[in-house]
Amino acid sequence: MNRQGSGFILWLTGMSGAGKSTLSRALRSRLEPLRPVEVMDGDEVRTWLTRGLGFSREDREENVRRIGHVARLLARHGVGVIVAAISPYQSSRAEVRQLAADAGLAFVEVYIEAPLEALIARDVKGLYKKALAGELPHFTGVSDPYEAPEAPEVTVRSSSEPLEAGLERVLAALQTRGLLAPRAA
Ligand SMILES: Nc1ncnc2c1ncn2[C@@H]1O[C@H](COP(=O)(O)OS(=O)(=O)O)[C@@H](OP(=O)(O)O)[C@H]1O
Numbered sequence: 001m002n003r004q005g006s007g008f009i010l011w012l013t014g015m016s017g018a019g020k021s022t023l024s025r026a027l028r029s030r031l032e033p034l035r036p037v038e039v040m041d042g043d044e045v046r047t048w049l050t051r052g053l054g055f056s057r058e059d060r061e062e063n064v065r066r067i068g069h070v071a072r073l074l075a076r077h078g079v080g081v082i083v084a085a086i087s088p089y090q091s092s093r094a095e096v097r098q099l100a101a102d103a104g105l106a107f108v109e110v111y112i113e114a115p116l117e118a119l120i121a122r123d124v125k126g127l128y129k130k131a132l133a134g135e136l137p138h139f140t141g142v143s144d145p146y147e148a149p150e151a152p153e154v155t156v157r158s159s160s161e162p163l164e165a166g167l168e169r170v171l172a173a174l175q176t177r178g179l180l181a182p183r184a185a
């Protein structure tokens with residue numbers, strides 16, 4: 001346990017449009033009154049921390065590694081860090097989980113699952129249309145792999161359950177681990 005007792009990394013993984021940003025915003029609203037919280041969203045992180053990285057395997061691994069490093073720094077000081085990144089490779093997610101474990105920090109992996117057909121139908125950003133037309137190489141789920149987690153702490157099925165249901169399960173997972181209490185003074 002770290003000195004301040006309650007820093008953690010809540011890692012949301014899933015394909016584009018699965019609902020990572022939506023769930024992270026909902027989680028932030030619920031957690032903020034209780035404790036310090038930061039959201040690290042792939043889209044935003046790529047504008048700052050990992051600007052210049054692309055979507056090759058090597059670049060995605062580097063992206064995830066840097067996010068994991070900063071998340072650990074924050075969590076070590078008692079912040080509840082919510083990461084929302086596709087993070088498609090099992091080995092990368094295992095690496096950041098290990099980083100957290102080495103620092104004595106809780107790591108809670110949340111898999112946001114939705115069938116590809118549902119994501120194509122949603123297509124919030126119009127990226128699937130482009131990818132299916134062959135205009136976006138290395139697009140996760142279409143022309144690039146997504147390795148689903150085998151044993152995530154929580155699975156959220158965003159195409160078949162309301163946001164609130166998944167949200168409550170994630171909060172319950174934090175509660176069970178004693179991570180919802182306000183940070184000790
Ligand atoms: N080729 C390709 N594949 C997947 N996603 C793409 C791609 N090109 C751009 N985008 C946009 O980048 C966002 C994903 O960035 P991440 O940092 O989360 O990706 S990763 O974890 O490094 O795999 C992702 O955001 P989300 O839709 O919020 O997941 C997309 O908007």
Ligand SMILES: Nc1ncnc2c1ncn2[C@@H]1O[C@H](COP(=O)(O)OP(=O)(O)O)[C@@H](O)[C@H]1O
Pocket residue numbers: 014015016017018019020021022023084122124157158159160161162163164166
């Ligand atoms: N549990 C849910 N039930 C129904 N629709 C959802 C759910 N979660 C997310 N969505 C919808 O799916 C889309 C997901 O977008 P977003 O959160 O930006 O995904 P991501 O960050 O994974 O790319 C949004 O339009 C959102 O309203």
